Amino acid sequence: MTYYLPENLPSGPILSSRRPTINEFFLSSYTMNIYLGCEMGCPYCDGWVYSSRPLNETVRVPLNLPQLLAEELQTVSRGDLIAITALSDPYQPAEQSYRITRQVLQVLADAGQPCLILTKGLGVLEDIPLLQRINEQSLAIVMTTLLTMDRYAAERLESKSPAPALRLEMLTALKRAGIPVGVAMVPVIPYVNDTNTASRALFRACAEVGVDFVIWDYLHVPNERHRMRVDEMLIRVAAYPSNFYRDVFQGQPLPTANYRAERDAELLVRCDGFGLDPRVPHRLFAGRLDPKNEAALLLKHTAFRDTINGRAHMAALHRDLAERVYGGEVRAEQLRLSPLWLTLKQVLTMEE
Numbered sequence: 303m304t305y306y307l308p309e310n311l312p313s314g315p316i317l318s319s320r321r322p323t324i325n326e327f328f329l330s331s332y333t334m335n336i337y338l339g340c341e342m343g344c345p346y347c348d349g350w351v352y353s354s355r356p357l358n359e360t361v362r363v364p365l366n367l368p369q370l371l372a373e374e375l376q377t378v379s380r381g382d383l384i385a386i387t388a389l390s391d392p393y394q395p396a397e398q399s400y401r402i403t404r405q406v407l408q409v410l411a412d413a414g415q416p417c418l419i420l421t422k423g424l425g426v427l428e429d430i431p432l433l434q435r436i437n438e439q440s441l442a443i444v445m446t447t448l449l450t451m452d453r454y455a456a457e458r459l460e461s462k463s464p465a466p467a468l469r470l471e472m473l474t475a476l477k478r479a480g481i482p483v484g485v486a487m488v489p490v491i492p493y494v495n496d497t498n499t500a501s502r503a504l505f506r507a508c509a510e511v512g513v514d515f516v517i518w519d520y521l522h523v524p525n526e527r528h529r530m531r532v533d534e535m536l537i538r539v540a541a542y543p544s545n546f547y548r549d550v551f552q553g554q555p556l557p558t559a560n561y562r563a564e565r566d567a568e569l570l571v572r573c574d575g576f577g578l579d580p581r582v583p584h585r586l587f588a589g590r591l592d593p594k595n596e597a598a599l600l601l602k603h604t605a606f607r608d609t610i611n612g613r614a615h616m617a618a619l620h621r622d623l624a625e626r627v628y629g630g631e632v633r634a635e636q637l638r639l640s641p642l643w644l645t646l647k648q649v650l651t652m653e654e
């Protein structure tokens with residue numbers, strides 16, 4: 303049983319501080335949470351790590367958050383995207399009663415502020431008109447988390463979330479309404495959804511419904527409490543001996559660099575095979591964000607492929623240029639070192 307705690311927040315920032323580096327998964331310069339706590343309570347969620355109480359025990363409902371956000375947006379560039387992705391689902395069941403997310407979208411639509419929403423909640427479909435309004439002015443993207451197409455495993459990994467097939471239907475409806483959609487295979491859980499068979503089934507399903515892009519990232523186990531929760535989850539899915547995880551994590555919060563490099567390479571091949579982009583494709587955000595953000599994202603997305611394809615030097619160059627351009631400190635002669643120069647020059651309207 304989850305308790306809802308409606309409250310008025312004290313005045314103060316609603317958004318995270320502006321990110322020192324743009325987020326290449328979500329295109330974001332800012333992140334925001336709407337509800338605090340998440341009724342879905344998925345055991346792998348990072349929200350558990352940052353919450354002193356069980357993530358799904360109470361959900362704090364910030365009644366005045368939309369008003370505070372409207373004030374704060376006066377100081378935010380319209381070229382910076384806000385990601386509503388952090389540590390709680392904006393369309394969890396509380397939204398049906400309180401509609402705070404809907405009010406937030408109204409504020410973003412009034413301001414023409416670009417946003418990206420990550421949700422498993424089918425309630426997002428009720429807000430399509432607001433998302434369309436934002437997308438006409440700037441950019442609105444909706445992503446859903448999808449770990450597996452195996453219903454048996456999904457029920458054990460995230461029993462309170464809509465079934466994978468329903469989430470894909472949700473994306474289909476959004477896409478039909480003109481909203482760009484993506485899938486977050488987050489987290490990749492070793493021995494659960496990291497096999498070739500599992501990723502092939504997932505990516506095939508994404509391609510069949512015309513998802514615009516897929517991203518992935520790895521299970522994060524930063525402390526012992528979270529490790530025990532993950533162990534319980536693994537026992538529910540199948541009998542995985544915990545020493546499997548000793549090999550893959552080697553006592554670190556993330557799987558080893560070798561494991562991640564191998565999976566990245568496999569998943570990229572799979573993505574390419576199904577014609578899926580492994581990051582938000584440029585066509586979706588071209589001309590819709592601050593040109594510096596657009597250029598930084600192009601550089602980071604290219605660096606991602608450079609890394610996987612063994613072009614370490616180019617990857618380092620592109621990541622360095624991305625930081626410089628996002629910080630407004632780049633010169634044309636530095637950008638000319640990149641094969642992306644002609645595109646970057648156009649995006650940033652630079653002289654030769």
Ligand code: SF4
Binds near residue numbers: 340349357447
């Ligand atoms: S729905 Fe999302 S935010 Fe909520 S517990 Fe699950 S993973 Fe975390």
